[in-house]
Amino acid sequence: MIQPYAEPPSPGIDRSATNASVLAVSGLSVRFQGLAAISDVSLAVQRHEVFGLIGPNGAGKTTLVNCLTGFQRPSEGRITLGDADTTNWPAARFRERGVARTFQAGRLFKDMTVAENVEVTATGLGLGLRSARQHARAMLAWIGLADKAHWHAGALAYTDQRRLGIARALVLSPAFVLLDEPAAGMSDAECEDLMVLVASIPQTFTCGVLLIEHNMRVVMGISQRIHVLDGGRTIAEGTPDEIQKHEAVLAAYLGMEA
Numbered sequence: 001m002i003q004p005y006a007e008p009p010s011p012g013i014d015r016s017a018t019n020a021s022v023l024a025v026s027g028l029s030v031r032f033q034g035l036a037a038i039s040d041v042s043l044a045v046q047r048h049e050v051f052g053l054i055g056p057n058g059a060g061k062t063t064l065v066n067c068l069t070g071f072q073r074p075s076e077g078r079i080t081l082g083d084a085d086t087t088n089w090p091a092a093r094f095r096e097r098g099v100a101r102t103f104q105a106g107r108l109f110k111d112m113t114v115a116e117n118v119e120v121t122a123t124g125l126g127l128g129l130r131s132a133r134q135h136a137r138a139m140l141a142w143i144g145l146a147d148k149a150h151w152h153a154g155a156l157a158y159t160d161q162r163r164l165g166i167a168r169a170l171v172l173s174p175a176f177v178l179l180d181e182p183a184a185g186m187s188d189a190e191c192e193d194l195m196v197l198v199a200s201i202p203q204t205f206t207c208g209v210l211l212i213e214h215n216m217r218v219v220m221g222i223s224q225r226i227h228v229l230d231g232g233r234t235i236a237e238g239t240p241d242e243i244q245k246h247e248a249v250l251a252a253y254l255g256m257e258a
């Protein structure tokens with residue numbers, strides 16, 4: 001079982017990239033050659049919470065995360081980080097200003113070591129090599145990969161590769177982290193560890209989490225609020241209890257009659 005530290009892993013980290021307490025979209029639409037991937041979606045992630053984003057395959061979850069991190073320009077609508085209008089920011093600027101993400105496919109440098117994978121993110125954000133190494137070491141200790149720091153990332157078990165992706169996203173303490181299906185392919189026991197880890201992020205890092213996840217036990221177990229998309233549209237938002245009873249969610253997401 002992962003035992004997250006009560007304190008942030010890198011004391012002295014520069015948290016000044018943003019003091020925004022909300023990451024939000026309003027009236028967001030994305031069209032791909034006539035296909036409406038997202039239609040008029042509004043939501044706001046608070047810095048102190050785990051905010052779940054669920055919906056059937058093709059609902060528009062990844063497209064929304066791509067917009068929130070500068071990987072996709074919306075066709076309409078506005079994206080804000082606190083008071084800043086970030087709608088047209090490029091991806092690198094989102095990360096520099098404290099909005100980080102993981103990818104479904106991992107995107108690790110598999111021929112580099114585990115430590116180098118984290119260091120390269122930190123140097124990319126402007127740290128010198130020595131400082132980047134310190135941050136990487138602290139982060140790997142926190143996430144439970146310190147003993148594998150010198151392994152090639154490609155040699156890690158699948159679940160550890162997912163955790164390394166989270167370590168890379170969290171280095172330099174972003175204000176928000178967007179996790180795209182972190183539990184995919186994990187066993188029940190691995191999901192338990194992941195739940196403890198993700199649930200601890202808001203308090204440990206003062207970092208809001210947007211969690212895309214198909215595993216209902218994980219998303220219902222650790223989200224304070226959940227937003228549900230279907231066919232690119234919002235069909236519900238509420239607490240896990242409210243969402244589990246919501247007729248439109250049962251009908252659309254779980255394939256049951258309302």
Ligand SMILES: Nc1ncnc2c1ncn2[C@@H]1O[C@H](COP(=O)(O)OP(=O)(O)OP(=O)(O)O)[C@@H](O)[C@H]1O
Nearest residue numbers: 032035036037055056057058059060061062063064
């Ligand atoms: N670059 C693109 N070009 C064209 N269509 C796209 C593109 N990206 C996504 N889509 C389409 O937009 C819709 C939403 O896709 P998206 O990947 O955001 O859904 P999702 O909810 O993340 O799905 P999943 O749970 O399967 O990952 C789908 O119909 C998808 O085929």
